[in-house]
Amino acid sequence: MxxxxxxxxxxxxxxxxxxxxxxxxxxxxxxxxxxxxxxxxxxxxxxxxxxxxxxxxxxxxxxxxxxxxxxxxxxxxxxxxxxxxxxxxxxxxxxxxxxxxxxxxxxxxxxxxxxxxxxxxxxxxxxxxxxxxxxxxxxxxxxxxxxxxxxxxxxxxxxxxxxxxxxxxxxxxxxxxxxxxxxxxxxxxxxxxxxxxxxxxxxxPTVPVTLIQVLRGERVSGATISMARSDDDRYVISARRPTAVGLPSVEVIVEGRATAGDVTWTSFTLESKATAGPVRQRIELWSFDTNNWHLMHERMAIADDFFSFRRLRARQNESPGRYVSANGTVRARLTWYDLGVTSVGWTVQIDQAGWHVVAN
Ligand SMILES: [Ca+2]
Ligand SMILES: [Ca+2]
Ligand SMILES: [Ca+2]
Structure with a gap:
């Protein structure tokens, strides 16, 4: 019953x-x-x-x-x-x-x-x-x-x-x-x-990715439009063995253009998967105040699409404005670290990535 x-x-x-x-x-x-x-x-x-x-x-x-x-x-x-x-x-x-x-x-x-x-x-x-x-x-x-x-x-x-x-x-x-x-x-x-x-x-509205730089790993397929929505059309990057311990196997920098102004909140969403594990996934946002990367989110990647999400609000003193430049540029660094993957040829697949910026 x-x-x-x-x-x-x-x-x-x-x-x-x-x-x-x-x-x-x-x-x-x-x-x-x-x-x-x-x-x-x-x-x-x-x-x-x-x-x-x-x-x-x-x-x-x-x-x-x-x-x-x-x-x-x-x-x-x-x-x-x-x-x-x-x-x-x-x-x-x-x-x-x-x-x-x-x-x-x-x-x-x-x-x-x-x-x-x-x-x-x-x-x-x-x-x-x-x-x-x-x-x-x-x-x-x-x-x-x-x-x-x-x-x-x-x-x-x-x-x-x-x-x-x-x-x-x-x-x-x-x-x-x-x-x-x-x-x-x-x-x-x-x-x-x-x-x-x-x-x-x-x-x-979200702020879509307009620029992608793959710094580690190699693009297999996909374009900026692949990251625009959750539709299983993915941006695929194959991992490369890092040249030194502690470096990521996949490193991607993405940029978008938000409305500039007095930012009251900003968030970043990533829908992604890694085809093998164990792999740790990290999201950082570029601070235009301090000119360095700030860690926003970290988790173990899994083989199914998963949403990773972080938001920052002015009313909670999380300084969302520092992650938006004076002309509206927003920038994120996405990295995947191999923690002992035994299979070769694993990939990172990004279905959706983007920001959400609210400015007065
Ligand atoms: Ca229904
Ligand atoms: Ca999906
Ligand atoms: Ca997609």
Whole structure:
């Protein structure tokens, strides 16, 4: 028993779309108004390990800054929300969420705002649950977003309703997936399981790579346009044995041109893989203040595309402006270090790279 609520008919009148005094732009409309027919359990105490996700697409050439998610939720009568709602985002793997908790690339937990729609289904009250100030940033591509109440108490659970048409954005996309082991393995929910939710925030243009210099390694295929979007068209570099211990096997410098000004934040995204391991991947940004490289992000590369992301904000005293020159130039150094690869002829493959600069 997976805690699925299924009914044969929806008798309720349309739900008023209230409770959303929100100044953000609509980023993804998956239809918040439920049909009242199917809903899946999402929360403790009855279902602590379930995870439910539906897909969203961030357009090429843009970055989303997600501020809020609202979902249509049915509450068991003795269930207690615990006051909190978490929103999580999983990587995609060929039109399905990629199995494994390590593939949850964004997470945010906030106060849950519960707005009663006035409807009830299955003898239970229907709500819109919203979490605000999520502060989740996503580069272009397909992702899987979900929600739960991590501190849910009392007894029973909350259920995330579905909708008939999946809204203006969800229509034609995949149906939802669910996991019973906290994201270890996802299963398709099946026909009609489009969840009732909307995502709000801001969409910003990215700054594409316009110049590539391969300093170590050798370009095999691809061009600057290959790095512009998450489309599996990749810039491929074959590794070369370094001439000295401690030097990278692949070193690439990329540049772009942002809007100059008083920079309030900047971020850099890399979607890449290395075909062999162990290989350590490093991202550095050039500081035009101090004229040297600053380490932004470091991780072990894997054989599947993975997003590496770092952002810097003025309001957190991270000096984002020092990484943008007076004329708007931005520069990053990407390096891959062989930590004992036994196979020969391994490559680094970059599907997407770019900046996101916000300036006043
Ligand atoms: Ca969908
Ligand atoms: Ca990809
Ligand atoms: Ca690409």
């Amino acid at each position: 997976t805690g699925i609520l299924i009914a044969v008919a929806a008798l309720a009148s349309p739900v008023p779309a209230g409770g959303n005094a929100n100044q953000q732009d609509m980023l993804w409309d998956n239809q918040l108004i439920t049909n009242g027919v199917m809903a899946r359990a999402v929360s403790p105490p009855a279902f602590p390990n379930i995870r439910v996700v539906d897909d969203i697409f961030v357009s090429p050439g843009t970055v989303w800054h997600i501020e809020s998610l609202t979902a249509d939720i049915l509450e068991d009568s003795l269930w207690d929300s615990g006051g909190r709602m978490s929103v999580y985002v999983w990587l995609s793997d060929g039109n399905r969420p990629r199995n494994g908790n390590v593939n949850m690339i964004a997470f945010s937990e906030r106060v849950v705002e519960r707005f009663r729609t006035g409807n009830s289904y299955f003898g239970r009250p229907d709500f819109h649950h919203t979490a605000r100030n999520l502060d989740i940033t996503l580069p272009s591509g397909q992702f899987w977003i979900g929600m739960r109440h991590p501190l849910g108490g009392g007894s029973g659970t909350a259920y995330w309703f579905t909708t008939n048409v999946a809204g203006t954005d969800g229509e034609g996309t995949s149906t939802g997936f669910f996991s019973l082991d906290a994201g270890g393995t996802f299963n398709p929910e099946g026909s009609g399981w489009h969840h009732a939710f909307e995502v709000r925030g801001h969409e910003e």
